[in-house]
Amino acid sequence: MLKISELAVLTGLSAHTIRFYEKHGLIEASKRSDSGYRYYSDADVKRAEFVKSARNIGFSLDDIGVLLSIRLDKQSHSCQEVTDITQHKLDEVNARLAELQTMQQTLERLLESCCGGPENATHCSIIEALDGGDVTVARRAS
Amino acid sequence: MLKISELAVLTGLSAHTIRFYEKHGLIEASKRSDSGYRYYSDADVKRAEFVKSARNIGFSLDDIGVLLSIRLDKQSHSCQEVTDITQHKLDEVNARLAELQTMQQTLERLLESCCGGPENATHCSIIEALDGGDVTVARRAS
DNA sequence: ATTGACCTTAGAGTTGACTCTAAGCTTATA
DNA sequence: TATAAGCTTAGAGTCAACTCTAAGGTCAAT
Numbered sequence: 118m119l120k121i122s123e124l125a126v127l128t129g130l131s132a133h134t135i136r137f138y139e140k141h142g143l144i145e146a147s148k149r150s151d152s153g154y155r156y157y158s159d160a161d162v163k164r165a166e167f168v169k170s171a172r173n174i175g176f177s178l179d180d181i182g183v184l185l186s187i188r189l190d191k192q193s194h195s196c197q198e199v200t201d202i203t204q205h206k207l208d209e210v211n212a213r214l215a216e217l218q219t220m221q222q223t224l225e226r227l228l229e230s231c232c233g234g235p236e237n238a239t240h241c242s243i244i245e246a247l248d249g250g251d252v253t254v255a256r257r258a259s
Numbered sequence: 260m261l262k263i264s265e266l267a268v269l270t271g272l273s274a275h276t277i278r279f280y281e282k283h284g285l286i287e288a289s290k291r292s293d294s295g296y297r298y299y300s301d302a303d304v305k306r307a308e309f310v311k312s313a314r315n316i317g318f319s320l321d322d323i324g325v326l327l328s329i330r331l332d333k334q335s336h337s338c339q340e341v342t343d344i345t346q347h348k349l350d351e352v353n354a355r356l357a358e359l360q361t362m363q364q365t366l367e368r369l370l371e372s373c374c375g376g377p378e379n380a381t382h383c384s385i386i387e388a389l390d391g392g393d394v395t396v397a398r399r400a401s
Numbered sequence: 402a403t404t405g406a407c408c409t410t411a412g413a414g415t416t417g418a419c420t421c422t423a424a425g426c427t428t429a430t431a
Numbered sequence: 432t433a434t435a436a437g438c439t440t441a442g443a444g445t446c447a448a449c450t451c452t453a454a455g456g457t458c459a460a461t
């Protein structure tokens with residue numbers, strides 16, 4: 118059984134974050150000492166690592182909650198439920214990627230157009246481009 | 260001279276957002292009526308459009324503030340100042356793109372590995388992958 | 402027995418960019 | 432003139448995921 122700081126070292130999450138995740142139902146300590154200290158079993162560690170993996174992929178804490186409930190009772194859930202969540206996250210990631218790629222291209226174009234030198238900005242092509250409004254539009258939806 | 264709702268239609272920003280930007284020094288109304296209504300000149304409109312262009316590219320409001328001060332007094336600023344800000348934003352965008360691309364690949368790999376069917380999740384390869392922790396790590400720095 | 406590291410809690414603060422509310426003027430239309 | 436649409440302000444609320452604080456209890460080592 119590990120104490121919270123030991124779980125923190127193991128998972129790379131801070132003790133603060135572990136308590137925060139507990140408050141949100143993501144991580145549990147299967148035992149408490151008489152004085153209230155959290156103690157984590159091997160299964161608790163596995164669960165914490167699951168949470169961390171899911172977080173690393175970009176799942177929201179809400180998503181992770183759903184994934185955990187599936188993990189806890191696999192019999193009652195289908196693969197399709199899991200792929201639905203995953204596909205939805207992939208769609209979000211792809212949408213954000215498209216926005217960022219547009220920004221990237223615009224920024225690169227601007228940088229190519231500007232001398233970047235120590236001369237004053239009276240004829241700076243970046244400022245002019247922003248003034249002209251001829252920059253591509255890409256804003257996050259949500 | 261335009262009223263705030265007219266500027267809102269023109270720029271696609273909401274009147275709320277325009278006031279919010281004013282509070283942060285980004286947009287100004289060069290006149291106020293006796294009753295306090297904001298009135299925007301052509302120059303004010305240009306400025307608002309500049310702000311919107313910069314925002315669309317992904318610049319933070321703080322960045323936009325700096326860009327505006329350069330725009331207002333081009334003589335006192337160099338092209339290099341402008342490219343520094345732009346390059347820095349491009350670096351951020353590239354960093355985030357790399358993270359998202361890692362997520363994208365991981366999510367695609369997971370989706371390929373799972374049948375996604377109506378069978379129960381007892382052997383779901385996505386759940387297993389998250390359990391095993393064999394997912395790539397990519398978290399935003401800031 | 403004392404020090405210091407670690408643990409507990411509830412709850413507040415952070416970030417960035419909005420978004421909304423309430424209460425009250427002003428202006429345009431019928 | 433009455434009504435509705437639009438404007439004003441200060442300030443609070445929203446989102447997600449932490450991050451930190453304060454005040455105090457616990458534990459291991461000297």
